[in-house]
Amino acid sequence: MEVHVPEPLREAAADAWRRHARTLCDALGWTDAPLTVRPFPRGLSLALGSPVDLLYTATEVNEAAWARARAEVEGNDLPDLGETVERLTREAAEEADPPLKALLAAAEARGMPVVWDDDAVTVGLGSRGKTFAPDALPDPDAFDWDAVGPIPTALVTGTNGKSTTVRMLAGMARAAGHTVGFSTTDAVTVGDEVVDRGDFSGPLGARAVMRDERVTLAVCESARGGLLRRGVPVPLVTAAALTNVAADHLGDYGVETVPALADAKLVVAKALGPGGVLVAPTDEPEATAAVRRQADALAARGVAIRWTALDPTDAVAGPLAASVVDGAISLQTDGGWRPLCRVEEIPAALGGAARHVVRNALTASALGEALGLRDDAIAAGLRAFRSDETDNPGRANQFDVDGARVVIDYAHNAHGLSALADLATTWDARRRLVLFGSAGDRSDADLAAMCDVLARLQADRYVLVEIPGYLRGREAGAVPALLERLLRERGVPSDAFVQRADPASGTAFALDWAEAGDLVILLALTQRDEVLQLVKDAGG
Incomplete structure (x- = not known):
């Protein structure tokens, strides 16, 4: 639970909460x-632990402890302790689930x-899992534990590149003959079937994948929000990856700095047990620093860190597992490197111009090795991966509209925009247009950082759009x-x-404006289907 407390009262409030939380926990028998804080x-x-079958009660305990602490600090009467304990004891008795425990x-x-929630309990994962209704759980002593087990599983987190890395890895696993289940910001997919569409980058998507008995290998995108709200979506995985960390959503859930954000994302490493593998870059400073802060703790748990870098000499954090060597995506082997495929063979890398995609390829390759995939399957997945609306929707998808290059991308923070801007500088264009909008909960500082990058594009037209439904506290x-004001301050003419x-209406304007030889970049954060259809209807 996050509470806003003026700085002068913060220490007193923390001490009061600890005392009242301990009193309530002890009254419930949660002495350990x-x-x-x-x-x-x-x-x-403010966080506290509880028996695993009493998580809802634990939230009530936390709120009750804070109510008492706040009253104390503000000099008000405290809620009656006896009544509070009686209520919490009653709620704990109603929630208690001895069979689940x-x-x-x-x-x-x-x-x-085990993956569990209010609707089902799954023992084992995917094709080696069995799912039970919460009121029909098996007796642990009579259960056939040999009939269930784990499957190769990976979690991917980071500020940008999560979905691309997940999809790349899924392609590698398909090439190896697996029935792959994967979840991203766009969908839950099993094999060739899209099970559900929407943002499934949190625990809901992971559970859907892990409960599908067709799945022989699973890859799940784990976004910041789900990790902060619900924690690690799967208790035990084979491998995890941190792609990068940059300023994004700062201020949410008490995460105010980039290092704190990096630590929050690295919660995925808690799902790694002995023999597990964490993949991380040595050339993304915040991600590198976060992993190095936890290196000793990871080693103590038997977790191996596999570093990646574009430059094979960039081993400042430790020996590299994957890099670009002589123009090829390569994996480290005893005594040297073994090449998988050349960068120019990866369609989505656009001949190497899309450096962020090359980074994703390194991460996916290291994860593939950790999951036991053969080199030929990893290479096949890379060679087949395209940056189009089928393989990687919203990631530099390119269309030819009467000679104009139209690019649809979902970049929504300065880090992602910078990668796209670097790519855009490699494209010749007679004129340039950029369509962009942002949700209202982005801070002025975040918007200013994004405008720093947008101004670099030196577009002839900036189509600035509202994001309906995402005003989030700002006026229409x-x-x-x-x-517009921020871009003007950065030298863009009025x-x-x-x-x-x-x-959608901004896209209609952009397509009407575009002529042969122009570059049109559509940073469409919503109405994605409508934007794509408009581009296709225009000939793309």
Whole structure:
């Protein structure tokens, strides 16, 4: 739980919460429940442990402890302790689930992954899992534990590149003959079937993949929000990757700095047990630093760190597992490198111009090796991977519209925009147009950082659009107006701007404006299907 507390009261509030939380936990018999206070610039993050079958009650305990702490610090009467304990005891009795607790304990003793929620409990994963209704759990002593087990599983987190890395790795696993289940910001997919569409980069998507008994290998995107709200979506995985870390969504859930964000994303490493593999870059400073901070703890748990870098001499954090050597994606082997495929053979890398895609390829290749995939399958997956609306929707998807190059991309932060801008500088263009909008919950500083990158594109037209449904506290029209002001401050002339009500209407303007030889970049964060259809209807 995050609470905003003025700095002068912060220490007293933290001490009061600890005392009241301990009193309530002890009253419930949770005498060994850990209590954690994490200060952040605007307040405190307050966390406590509980029996695994009493998580809802634990949230009530936390809120009750804070209510008492706040009353104490503010000099008000405290809620009646007896009534509070009586209520919490009643709620704990109603929530208690001895069969679930026994099953989870037995699974943990065997190193068996279990995925569970209010709807179902799955022992084992994918094709080696069995799913039960919460009110029909098996007796751990009578259960056939040999009939269930783990499957090769990977989690991918980071600021950018998660979905691309997941899809690349899924292609490698398909080439190896696996029935792959994977979840991203776009869908849950099993084999060739899209099981569900939407943002499934959190625990819901991971559970859907792990419960599908067709799945023989699983790859799940693990975004910041899900990790902060729900924690690691799978308790035990084979490998995990941190692609990069940059300023994005700072201020949410008490995460105010980039190092704190990196630590939050690296929660995925908690799912790695002895023999597990963490893949991380040596040439992404914040990600590298976060992993190095945890290196000793990871080693103590038997987790291996596999570093990647574009430059094979960039081994500042440790020996590299994957790099680009003599123009080829290569994996480290005893005494040298073994090449998988040349960078120019990867369609999505655009001949190497898309350096961020090459980084993703290194991460996916290292993960593939950790999951036991053959080199030929890893290479086949790379050679087949395209940056189009089928293989990698919204990632530099290119279309020819009457001689104009139209690019659809979902970049939505300065780090992602910078990668796209680097790529765009390699494209010749007679004129340039950029369509962009942002959700209202982005800070002015975030928007300014994005405008730094947008100005680098030196577009002839900037189509600034509202994102309907994502005002998030700002007035209608405020974000496009702020973007225009920020871009003007960065030297963009006043006659370069056009504002439209949404991405679809902005796209219609852009396509009408475009002529042969032009470059049109559509940073369409919403109305993606409509934008894609408009481009296709125009001949793309």
